[in-house]
Structure formats: structure tokens, C-alpha cells
Amino acid sequence: MPDPIPAEQTTWGSLVVIYLFIAGVGAGAYLTAWWAERRGLSDRVAVVGRRLAGPLVALGALLLVFDLGAGLTHPWRIVWLYTHPTSMMSLGIWILSVFMVLAVIDGYASLVKFRGRRLPRLRALGTVAAVTAVGVMVYTGLLLGVIGAVPFWNNPALPLLFLVSALSTGMAATLAGSVIVSRRADGVAAFGGLHIGLVGTEALVLAVLLFFAATSHQATTRSSFQAITQGGLAPVFWLGLVTLGLAVPLVYNLIGRRPAGAVLHAPVPVLLECAAVLIGGFLLRHLIVAAGMVGHGFVSI
């Protein structure tokens, strides 16, 4: 068979990567807060996570509008995005919108005073918001995962990978926010074990996804794998994602759990570790989107 033929398509670019990343961080921040509150881990972390979630997801949605070809010239067409929930994009925008509203209410309603009293927070609302937060995280993976024409994305490991990544980056953003607001890092250590589990799971799922790609019968999928591990994306993958985004947080948290690792729980090391997780999470989305584009629009005859 001859080489694939280029079709010169415009494809999804960096705004989509940022949008998927921010939506994931926002939903992950909310779940971190939800967990922290339910488990009584840290009130400060819970407040910061709730406050972060709504604005982050709103920012992501705004980026999506900017990325639409007709989003700025014909903004009223955005209404149509709510009319076809059989499309993963339409369904996702529904979930995202519901979550955004709930997260803003849960994060900020208590600041509003009504007849001299602060508005109460509703436990049921928090539960629904937490469920939709999981929906948002899975959606960012399924958006890509349902595209049969990009077999590199088209497997069940991808939504799981983005779910785990959203949880770990959301937690990192929340912990970092908490440290920045309070200039103290106490309470962060309580999340160390959870963090090890998340980063470990992320590495494992990523390995599974890459194994699928490496052994795929589709040439384009194998070239996606090649691009990530050996080609143009390899430096970002090995240095940015594997080393900075996965190995550093894993080692940090493993050492941090030992008595001698207490020094790591000072504000600056915590912030550096959170930054590593966030950078790694962003690069993960970038690599997955970019690698899926390798060979896309090429039609093999």
C-alpha cells in the first residue's frame, strides 16, 4: 500500500488543549474540596477548591467560544450547542454548564447576605455538583475518545486517563491555592497518600494507552506512538510529562510520607510540587491531542 495522502485539514489546536485542561482542573478542584469537606481533612482546602472550580470552568468555556470558527461572529449560534445531546460535544456542554452553575452557587452563595443572613450551603447541591464534576472530567476524555477516525483516541483508557489527570491537577491547583492564600502548608500532607495513588494510576493508565497505540493494527496510531516516544513530541513526553509531571510528584510524595520528609511540607516545596503536577497535566493533554493529529486527515487508499 502507498503512503497516506495528506488532505491539508485544519485541525484542533492549542486552545482546545487549554480548554480541556482548565475544565479538568476546575472539576478536579471541586472534587478535592468536596472530599476535603466530607472527610474533614482541611476546611481551608475545601473553601479554596470550591471558590476555584466555578471560575476555572467558566474560563475554559470562554476559551471554547473563542475557538469556535463562528463563536465570535455569530455568538447566538452557541444556543444550538444545547440542542443535540446525542453529540458528545453537546452533551458535554450541558454537563459543563450545569456544573459551572452549581459550582459557582456552592462556592460563592455563602458570601451573599439575604435579610442580614448568609445564604446556607445545601448538602444535596454539593453532591449533585460532585457528580457533574466527574461528568466534566470524563467528558474531556470522551470528547476525543468517541472519534473513530482517530483510533489513537478511540479507546476506553483515554477517558480514564483524563479523569485521573483532572483529579490530580485539580488537587494540585487547590493545594497550591490554599498555600498561596494562607502562606501555610499545614493540612497539605493529609493529601499525600491520595496523590501517590492518583499519580501512580495516571502513569499506569498512560502506559496502557501507549501500549494500545504501539500494538495497534492502524498505521496512523502506531505513528502517534512513535511521535510521542521517539519523534517530535518525545522531549516533551520524557522530560515534561514522565519526569516532571509523574516522577517528581511521585518521589516527592513518597519521601514526604517518611518522617525525614517533613521538610518537604514547607510552603515552597509544596508549591513547586503542585506546579510540576499542573505542568505535567497540561502537557499530557497537549501530547494526546497532538499525537492524535499525527496522520489525521491522511486518507489511506
Place this chain on the structure above:
Amino acid sequence: MARWGMTIDLDLCIGCEACTVACKANNFTPSGVSWLRIVKDEAGQFPNVTRLPFPLQCQQCAKAPCVDVCPTGATYVRDDGIVAVNYDKCVGCQYCVLACPYGARTFVEDLAPYYPAGKTEFELFAGLLGGEPDAATGLPGRHQAGVVEKCVFCVQKIESGIAAGLTPGVDADATPACVVTCIAGARVFGDLDDPDSAVSRKASSSGAFRFHEEYGTEPNIYYLPARQLA
């Protein structure tokens, strides 16, 4: 209701691109946009090699992945089998561009002139014709920046032809431009639901195949294979 379909005989196609030009001339596609193209394939081992032209455009799938993913319903399958785009509902998310396994969709980034010096006579003429939307279809004759376009089987010719009492696939004025112009007669158009139509007979002849049948998209374009080289 008819189900419009096409056959493309790869044994007759000489890759002259007359269809590519006829498509542009009839649909006034913007600069950088072509609804059909001829993929120049190769076959054989040196020194016995040959080039195989493979005309490629929207396959008008009955189970179109682009329709499944469209979040606004801008892309839809018409009752006559044509996959159409309502530009006024398209938000330009390009999800369909990703989903189409045939690379048949193009995002129109802008409506820049063909050449930097300004619009050519062709573009001025196209602009005159394309000023008002086609009320019935919302389709060709006009273009928008920021939306996704594709081949629609020259639906405006089919509809105006039928209204004038003509038969698509038989009368040139009711038949897609690429079919009318093909100098080799490689393209046949007509109603696939009519077993006696020329297109039905060709589509059911031996060796006829649909492009990447394994995708399960059920295209309404059938190809006939090129003869193997000795």
C-alpha cells in the same frame, strides 16, 4: 423519494481534474477550499509502476460520523440521502472535520481573495451569485467564514432541475457538475433506489465497492476498481 448516489469508475478515470475545476466553477468554493480532489495513488514495483488517480469527495454516508458528532444539528442527512450543512447553525467547532474518516470536510478559515492584489473576475461573479442564501437549502451560491463545508452533490442543481421537470443523472442541468464535465464518463449519477437507473446497475456490477466499507459509514458513492496491471 429518491436516494441520490454516484459511481466512480477508477478504470476510466484519467486524473485530469476536470471535475475539480467544474466543482469550483459551479460552487464558487472559497480560496483554499475544494470539495473534491484527486488523490494520486501509486501501484506496482519499479520499473513496472503506474499512477492511479482516485477521486475523493464527501461519500454521502447514510451513517455519517460527521452527523453523529455535530453538536448543533447543522449537518444532517436529507431524505434524499444527501449529507447537507446548514451554515446558519454551524458554530465552526470542526468536530466533524475530526470525525470524517475520508478527510472530506474543510473548515473555511476566512473568505480571503484568491490573490493578494484583490478579487478576480471569477470571485466578483461568484459574489454576485452568492449574495443571497438559497432559501430552500441554505446551501451553495454563498459561503461563510468560520463554518465547515463539503460536497453536497450540487444539491442546488438537483433541486432546480427537478423543479424544471428534469431527471438528475440524465439531464445535465439536474446533475452534479463533476459528473457532467467528466471527459471519460467515469462518473455516473442517479437514484440508487431505482434498480433500473444507470447508477444502480453500475453500483451492483461486479467489483463495485464503497470506500473503506469497514468503517460502517454506508456511503452512497460506489467505486469500480481499476484493472490490475499485468
